[in-house]
Amino acid sequence: MTKFDLIVIGEGFAGLTCANEAANLGLKVATFEAEFFGGLVVNINDLEGFAEGNGSSGMDFAATLASANSKAGVTSVQEPVTVIQQEQGGFLVQTGRATFSASSVVIASGAHLKKLGIPGETEFEGKGVSHCADCDGPLYNGADVVVIGGGDSAFQAALLLARECATVHVVHDLAQPTARAHFVDSAREQPNIRTWPQSTVEAVRGEQLVTGVRVLSLADNTVNELPCLGVFVYVGLQPNSDIAPLGVGRDTRGFIEVQKNLETSTAGLWAIGQVRTGFSGLLSDATAEARRVAQEVKGRLL
Numbered sequence: 020m021t022k023f024d025l026i027v028i029g030e031g032f033a034g035l036t037c038a039n040e041a042a043n044l045g046l047k048v049a050t051f052e053a054e055f056f057g058g059l060v061v062n063i064n065d066l067e068g069f070a071e072g073n074g075s076s077g078m079d080f081a082a083t084l085a086s087a088n089s090k091a092g093v094t095s096v097q098e099p100v101t102v103i104q105q106e107q108g109g110f111l112v113q114t115g116r117a118t119f120s121a122s123s124v125v126i127a128s129g130a131h132l133k134k135l136g137i138p139g140e141t142e143f144e145g146k147g148v149s150h151c152a153d154c155d156g157p158l159y160n161g162a163d164v165v166v167i168g169g170g171d172s173a174f175q176a177a178l179l180l181a182r183e184c185a186t187v188h189v190v191h192d193l194a195q196p197t198a199r200a201h202f203v204d205s206a207r208e209q210p211n212i213r214t215w216p217q218s219t220v221e222a223v224r225g226e227q228l229v230t231g232v233r234v235l236s237l238a239d240n241t242v243n244e245l246p247c248l249g250v251f252v253y254v255g256l257q258p259n260s261d262i263a264p265l266g267v268g269r270d271t272r273g274f275i276e277v278q279k280n281l282e283t284s285t286a287g288l289w290a291i292g293q294v295r296t297g298f299s300g301l302l303s304d305a306t307a308e309a310r311r312v313a314q315e316v317k318g319r320l321l
């Protein structure tokens with residue numbers, strides 16, 4: 020069994036950056052990826068507030084990171100990690116096919132977009148219901164669409180969709196959206212974005228494809244049927260934290276708890292980026308903390 024100094028779980032921006040920094044510091048490193056490198060932003064064309072990306076798309080920047088890792092000698096394993104187990108002097112990391120060993124493990128397994136769990140959502144997935152405005156937005160040129168959610172991702176998607184859709188309805192259940200002010204202000208300036216605060220989408224309607232949604236106002240209980248062809252769901256993130264060993268602390272929403280130095284309650288096991296509690300949600304922070312942890316891991320090995 021090959022023994023690595025560091026195994027990084029997840030090839031999102033946090034995992035790729037951590038592995039790169041560690042390899043450049045001389046560590047023997049492996050990364051594992053369950054789906055496709057790049058993680059949550061792989062389909063985002065305009066990375067917001069990420070100066071390091073220098074205007075590149077999520078896919079392009081992830082490819083640059085992956086290629087740098089390959090040159091730096093990082094072993095990339097395209098398999099999901101299923102179990103992390105502590106052993107004498109380190110950890111065993113299992114996939115469905117093999118077991119690997121490492122002195123330290125960084126969990127950078129991120130999160131996935133939550134589902135709403137309303138009628139029609141699963142039935143019309145790929146038939147009008149989408150989680151990717153960059154990928155599917157062009158299908159709705161000139162049409163009305165609905166974005167569900169009040170955070171940064173929802174407003175980022177609404178602004179993008181407003182470039183080509185007739186009307187973009189943004190439905191969220193709070194009095195004020197939680198998205199950063201510059202997103203909300205930009206949306207307010209768009210004549211074709213209409214927001215529905217304190218409202219919830221109760222059902223997605225359709226036949227073969229989506230034809231509309233039913234919106235309930237939480238303020239006065241009125242119901243509106245909004246005709247639309249596309250429904251974009253951005254209602255928060257669910258952490259991919261199941262792989263953390265049982266003793267590792269998680270908050271009530273399942274995000275992994277870490278100490279100030281980003282180490283979990285298990286020595287030598289770290290959690291960075293979107294999978295950990297208290298993460299800002301910004302790529303610039305994900306990459307900064309990834310580098311910091313790589314240096315801490317290197318320090319421990321000395």
Ligand SMILES: Cc1cc2nc3c(=O)[nH]c(=O)nc-3n(C[C@H](O)[C@H](O)[C@H](O)COP(=O)(O)OP(=O)(O)OC[C@H]3O[C@@H](n4cnc5c(N)ncnc54)[C@H](O)[C@@H]3O)c2cc1C
Pocket residue numbers: 028029030031032033034051052053054055056057058059060063065066067068069098099100101127128129130131132172175259262291292293294300301302303305
């Ligand atoms: C729609 C959207 C748009 C965004 N746009 C921006 C933006 O413009 N600017 C910005 O600063 N931030 C943006 N963000 C936030 C940004 O996505 C996060 O800060 C960043 O993706 C966190 O990276 P990560 O590596 O921690 O996690 P992720 O990107 O989630 O990557 C985790 C990776 O781990 C893999 N993985 C999961 N489980 C396993 C397993 N068991 N084994 C192996 N691999 C596993 C996943 O497949 C994934 O590839 C956006 C978020 C969303 C949802």
